[in-house]
Amino acid sequence: MNEFQLIKQYFQQPDLNFSNEYTALKSGDDCAAFSLPSDLELHFSIDTLVEGVHFPENANPFDIATRAVAVSISDLAAMAAIPIGFTLAITLPELKQDWLQRFSEGLIQAAQFYQCPLMGGDTTKGPTLVITVQVHGVCETGQSLKRSGAKEGDKVYVSGPIGDGAGALPLVIEDPCLNSGLAKQFYAPIAQVGYAQKIKTSANSCLDISDGLVQDLNHICHASGVGMTIDPKAIPLSKELLATYGKDKALQYALTGGDDYQLAYTAPHCQFGVCIGEVVKGKQVTVQGMDLSSGGFQHFI
Amino acid sequence: MNEFQLIKQYFQQPDLNFSNEYTALKSGDDCAAFSLPSDLELHFSIDTLVEGVHFPENANPFDIATRAVAVSISDLAAMAAIPIGFTLAITLPELKQDWLQRFSEGLIQAAQFYQCPLMGGDTTKGPTLVITVQVHGVCETGQSLKRSGAKEGDKVYVSGPIGDGAGALPLVIEDPCLNSGLAKQFYAPIAQVGYAQKIKTSANSCLDISDGLVQDLNHICHASGVGMTIDPKAIPLSKELLATYGKDKALQYALTGGDDYQLAYTAPHCQFGVCIGEVVKGKQVTVQGMDLSSGGFQHFI
Numbered sequence: 179m180n181e182f183q184l185i186k187q188y189f190q191q192p193d194l195n196f197s198n199e200y201t202a203l204k205s206g207d208d209c210a211a212f213s214l215p216s217d218l219e220l221h222f223s224i225d226t227l228v229e230g231v232h233f234p235e236n237a238n239p240f241d242i243a244t245r246a247v248a249v250s251i252s253d254l255a256a257m258a259a260i261p262i263g264f265t266l267a268i269t270l271p272e273l274k275q276d277w278l279q280r281f282s283e284g285l286i287q288a289a290q291f292y293q294c295p296l297m298g299g300d301t302t303k304g305p306t307l308v309i310t311v312q313v314h315g316v317c318e319t320g321q322s323l324k325r326s327g328a329k330e331g332d333k334v335y336v337s338g339p340i341g342d343g344a345g346a347l348p349l350v351i352e353d354p355c356l357n358s359g360l361a362k363q364f365y366a367p368i369a370q371v372g373y374a375q376k377i378k379t380s381a382n383s384c385l386d387i388s389d390g391l392v393q394d395l396n397h398i399c400h401a402s403g404v405g406m407t408i409d410p411k412a413i414p415l416s417k418e419l420l421a422t423y424g425k426d427k428a429l430q431y432a433l434t435g436g437d438d439y440q441l442a443y444t445a446p447h448c449q450f451g452v453c454i455g456e457v458v459k460g461k462q463v464t465v466q467g468m469d470l471s472s473g474g475f476q477h478f479i
Numbered sequence: 480m481n482e483f484q485l486i487k488q489y490f491q492q493p494d495l496n497f498s499n500e501y502t503a504l505k506s507g508d509d510c511a512a513f514s515l516p517s518d519l520e521l522h523f524s525i526d527t528l529v530e531g532v533h534f535p536e537n538a539n540p541f542d543i544a545t546r547a548v549a550v551s552i553s554d555l556a557a558m559a560a561i562p563i564g565f566t567l568a569i570t571l572p573e574l575k576q577d578w579l580q581r582f583s584e585g586l587i588q589a590a591q592f593y594q595c596p597l598m599g600g601d602t603t604k605g606p607t608l609v610i611t612v613q614v615h616g617v618c619e620t621g622q623s624l625k626r627s628g629a630k631e632g633d634k635v636y637v638s639g640p641i642g643d644g645a646g647a648l649p650l651v652i653e654d655p656c657l658n659s660g661l662a663k664q665f666y667a668p669i670a671q672v673g674y675a676q677k678i679k680t681s682a683n684s685c686l687d688i689s690d691g692l693v694q695d696l697n698h699i700c701h702a703s704g705v706g707m708t709i710d711p712k713a714i715p716l717s718k719e720l721l722a723t724y725g726k727d728k729a730l731q732y733a734l735t736g737g738d739d740y741q742l743a744y745t746a747p748h749c750q751f752g753v754c755i756g757e758v759v760k761g762k763q764v765t766v767q768g769m770d771l772s773s774g775g776f777q778h779f780i
Contacts, residue, residue, distance in 0.1 A: 202520045206702065207625050208557035208686055209522035209616070216517040219503045221510035222598075224566040224613060228605035256509035265525040267568075267611045297523075300611070304529035310568045310601075310611040312525060315510070324508050385509055401507065 241365035243284025259315030261294035344435020405460020542666035544585025560616030645736020706761020
């Protein structure tokens with residue numbers, strides 16, 4: 179099987195390469211193309227997952243695929259953009275047809291769930307499995323949610339339970355193919371695309387929680403020139419996280435863990451989400467009753 | 480140095496992150512964004528280079544960067560799209576500041592040369608150096624050059640000498656930091672962006688020669704439902720390639736080598752380029768006087 183046959187068999191299928199109203203050219207030429215009305219902006223974000231770094235070795239290829247697409251689409255959700263297509267660059271150590279089949283099935287599930295087709299890609303050989311996904315989405319011109327809009331007096335909200343992604347990590351390291359309970363949050367996080375549409379008119383700032391709640395909220399503080407005070411007792415923690423780790427450890431995962439892909443946002447008032455604090459004068463996040471040096475997921479520390 | 484400091488120091492500089500008329504949002508939020516008039520289509524292509532596979536270990540980081548950007552932009556040139564921005568996902572085995580500095584300088588040179596700014600990216604740690612670049616470009620709606628437009632009676636053209644990229648490969652494997660003469664064609668191929676603009680009204684089909692002349696022309700044959708007959712004596716070969724390898728080997732590189740990034744295109748008549756054959760009834764490329772099974776660069780053979 180050569181590169182072209184591989185692409186045809188695993189990456190060109192009607193359920194994966196479907197068209198939508200923005201598709202001008204699908205794969206088959208040197209480029210793919212979008213055609214957009216001028217009142218929409220094209221948002222895009224690129225993310226890489228490396229085997230042994232971002233997911234454990236011997237993870238289920240279906241799960242790797244769903245995670246790769248979801249964590250990238252989460253960046254679109256963070257700005258209230260609607261997914262319209264993605265590209266995939268995959269570096270494979272070897273050609274295992276069974277692996278590729280299951281990976282392809284994961285891509286199809288994600289593409290169908292988010293209605294976001296695969297538009298093009300590159301397949302290469304290399305010593306380590308590396309998966310890079312770039313997602314593209316649309317938003318009315320000037321209407322996307324940014325990190326820089328938080329205002330003193332805003333309340334700080336999160337879209338759902340925090341800490342599950344980080345709490346899942348030790349479990350999937352122990353058993354790379356575990357995909358139930360907490361572990362499901364690691365492999366199949368739900369990018370909050372629909373949720374973002376509900377809050378976009380009320381929110382002043384937003385991002386997705388990928389690096390850890392405190393660190394991500396500090397990104398908003400930095401971009402907006404504000405501080406925040408967070409009530410740790412208000413942070414929503416899932417029953418599964420609490421049952422697995424107890425209250426203190428669960429809270430630690432929530433504050434510094436990362437990999438959650440819930441949204442954090444500020445608004446004068448929002449009927450959706452859980453209010454966990456407020457925007458104040460200052461430069462950074464403080465968590466009431468805690469002395470937290472800003473933690474979160476970073477490479478090269 | 481953490482991930483954010485690294486990005487700030489090496490990937491956020493005025494000569495690299497500049498704006499153009501299509502820039503809606505630069506990096507700093509979860510996505511970057513383009514704003515386009517509705518009479519332009521956004522073309523995009525993603526390409527990965529893996530150390531030890533697509534370039535030799537210990538290559539000069541400046542050269543790796545210029546090559547990574549150029550080979551991706553070549554896909555835009557192949558369709559007559561004008562570059563407007565790129566994203567970069569880089570996986571690094573270790574943090575070497577000197578390496579990053581020179582890599583960054585290469586990115587800047589390419590960004591300036593093609594007037595194509597870095598719009599966003601992802602920096603990750605992994606066991607192997609892997610560089611993925613996605614380029615974005617614009618073209619008037621419906622006007623991009625495709626593989627499927629070749630017509631019986633068209634002549635077949637190439638934009639310049641063929642074979643230099645493949646001829647350079649053994650030299651850079653021998654000396655990864657060589658960057659003069661033929662080797663320059665490997666590390667700093669020139670994507671034919673301006674050339675494509677000159678031929679776009681006369682050409683019926685086009686692509687860039689990345690997999691090898693015969694294999695790439697077969698892509699046009701397959702997409703257009705035609706055959707081609709190529710005169711090997713008409714294929715332009717550079718003096719450097721001929722001087723290094725002699726006529727027979729030079730021609731072999733030209734026909735099957737790949738990595739050239741010249742354009743191959745068909746047109747009833749074109750005042751630019753070198754005519755090397757014509758489009759005929761049939762299904763594939765034949766090279767006069769040669770029995771060539773279709774060769775070219777493929778993984779997993």
